[in-house]
Amino acid sequence: EERSLLGGLAGEISLALEHIAKDEMLRYLALYDPLTGLANRTQLAARVKTALREAKSHDKRVAVVVGDVTHFRFVNETFGRDAGDELLRTIAQRLASVWPDPADLARLTADHFAGVYAEAGDPTQIALFLRERLAPAVEAPFTRDGREIGIAFKAGVAVHPEDGLNAEALIKNAEAALSRAKATGERALFYRPEMTARIAETLLLENRLRRALGKDQFVLHYQPKVDTVTRGVKGVEALLRWVDDEGRMVPPAQFIGLLESSGMILDVGAWVIRRAVRDREAWRSLGLAPPRVAVNVSSIQLQQPDFVRDFLAAADDTGGGEVGIDIEITESLLMRDVEASIAKLAALRERGIGIAIDDFGTGYSSLAYLSRLPVTSLKIDRSFIATLGPSPESRTLVATIVSLAHSMRLPVTAEGVETEEQARLLRTLGCDEIQGYLVSRPQPAEALVALLAGDAAPRPPGKRPE
Numbered sequence: 001e002e003r004s005l006l007g008g009l010a011g012e013i014s015l016a017l018e019h020i021a022k023d024e025m026l027r028y029l030a031l032y033d034p035l036t037g038l039a040n041r042t043q044l045a046a047r048v049k050t051a052l053r054e055a056k057s058h059d060k061r062v063a064v065v066v067g068d069v070t071h072f073r074f075v076n077e078t079f080g081r082d083a084g085d086e087l088l089r090t091i092a093q094r095l096a097s098v099w100p101d102p103a104d105l106a107r108l109t110a111d112h113f114a115g116v117y118a119e120a121g122d123p124t125q126i127a128l129f130l131r132e133r134l135a136p137a138v139e140a141p142f143t144r145d146g147r148e149i150g151i152a153f154k155a156g157v158a159v160h161p162e163d164g165l166n167a168e169a170l171i172k173n174a175e176a177a178l179s180r181a182k183a184t185g186e187r188a189l190f191y192r193p194e195m196t197a198r199i200a201e202t203l204l205l206e207n208r209l210r211r212a213l214g215k216d217q218f219v220l221h222y223q224p225k226v227d228t229v230t231r232g233v234k235g236v237e238a239l240l241r242w243v244d245d246e247g248r249m250v251p252p253a254q255f256i257g258l259l260e261s262s263g264m265i266l267d268v269g270a271w272v273i274r275r276a277v278r279d280r281e282a283w284r285s286l287g288l289a290p291p292r293v294a295v296n297v298s299s300i301q302l303q304q305p306d307f308v309r310d311f312l313a314a315a316d317d318t319g320g321g322e323v324g325i326d327i328e329i330t331e332s333l334l335m336r337d338v339e340a341s342i343a344k345l346a347a348l349r350e351r352g353i354g355i356a357i358d359d360f361g362t363g364y365s366s367l368a369y370l371s372r373l374p375v376t377s378l379k380i381d382r383s384f385i386a387t388l389g390p391s392p393e394s395r396t397l398v399a400t401i402v403s404l405a406h407s408m409r410l411p412v413t414a415e416g417v418e419t420e421e422q423a424r425l426l427r428t429l430g431c432d433e434i435q436g437y438l439v440s441r442p443q444p445a446e447a448l449v450a451l452l453a454g455d456a457a458p459r460p461p462g463k464r465p466e
């Protein structure tokens with residue numbers, strides 16, 4: 001009796017299990033491609049939606065990439081469907097081996113693959129990822145029956161929000177971009193031609209920048225900071241320039257961002273420090289008292305765990321002597337990871353390195369926060385100086401910054417001073433140092449010699465403004 005009961009039970013359980021398995025299978029088939037195990041179009045759309053929601057809160061861009069491989073048809077027809085299936089599975093594995101999150105990959109149609117790329121800060125990063133990581137992984141030859149078949153990957157990209165606001169639009173437009181890429185023979189195209197063009201230009205520039213350090217194409221120009229009253233030189237700021245292959249002097253605004261996004265700023269930043277140290281030595285060997293040199297430090301540098309060690313190494317600090325180099329950091333950069341920044345800056349302070357907050361007034365520093373930072377001076381942003389004459393608001397703001405700084409015993413530098421009128425007002429407002437075209441434009445190290453020797457004092461001390 002028991003045996004037959006158990007037998008019946010077993011039958012029912014196995015029926016139920018079969019049912020569950022079928023149910024799960026159906027659910028699986030509704031969302032995944034059984035051949036490759038990747039998501040299908042429905043599931044991809046869901047992943048795009050999730051990525052769009054998350055991107056909103058993380059300030060990231062979301063891109064949809066649709067790609068296919070050449071020769072799929074050829075493999076299918078020459079070696080049979082099995083070989084075609086094997087090729088598709090191989091491609092799926094290769095894609096999954098480099099994609100940030102393999103769950104974001106899908107197979108859309110026979111030989112169209114797609115992926116959500118949600119890691120990008122800007123579209124250039126996506127182009128770089130496709131070129132440097134994805135293409136090399138996917139394009140390894142495919143071997144069948146002892147024959148090697150070359151594989152080329154083509155891609156179309158649609159970026160949120162420019163190329164579509166929702167999942168369906170992004171997928172559709174990435175497919176449209178892929179068709180265009182195939183028609184024109186390009187390896188990767190963005191949905192909007194302007195974006196492709198802009199990215200190509202950026203990548204070209206980045207390539208040339210990559211070689212700039214080796215070709216010794218960077219130079220430092222120096223701009224003095226002078227005492228507002230005596231006009232005596234208190235220090236100089238090192239400003240980076242790039243002399244490109246055509247001999248053009250490229251201003252930093254056009255390439256600092258690229259150095260930062262590519263990580264090259266670490267090497268170039270170290271070069272800036274070494275160069276500044278060497279230029280100081282050159283001035284010293286001419287019998288001049290070398291001024292302190294302030295270098296601009298980017299957030300990428302400050303965020304490095306070894307920032308302090310690297311900085312001191314580049315400044316060739318042997319532990320005993322005076323470093324002679326100061327740094328300038330914009331206030332917005334300090335806001336990220338405040339505690340770590342404070343510790344690093346404090347370590348530099350201990351070595352006698354001055355720390356100026358650059359572009360002060362443009363960020364959102366709270367007073368409480370500012371008082372915790374181990375800074376040694378504030379630099380008032382150029383935009384407030386430019387409007388100093390006509391705008392009473394600017395005057396109030398500058399006066400406030402000066403009294404705030406002085407209450408914390410910090411000297412204040414005004415940058416971008418172009419007229420005697422501005423210099424006069426700054427003097428009245430109690431600003432300690434000025435810097436700007438009125439005193440001197442940034443100039444090469446050799447040109448600074450005259451100024452340091454006092455032959456070409458920027459303005460005779462004590463000269464009354466008219």
Ligand code: C2E
Pocket residue numbers: 223238239240251252253256269272295296297298328358359382415416417418435436437438442
């Ligand atoms: P910044 O640190 O605020 O530098 C001041 C900028 O104002 C410089 O532009 C300088 O040439 C310009 N300037 C100085 N006086 C005047 C003036 O009287 N009128 C006007 N209109 N402009 C004046 P520059 O050299 O083009 O540098 C731009 C920015 O690039 C710098 O802003 C700094 O943020 C960045 N930068 C420059 N060199 C480096 C570097 O070595 N490393 C890093 N990370 N950033 C750098």
Ligand code: CA
Pocket residue numbers: 237296328358
């Ligand atoms: Ca600066």
Ligand code: CA
Pocket residue numbers: 358359379381382415
């Ligand atoms: Ca500035």
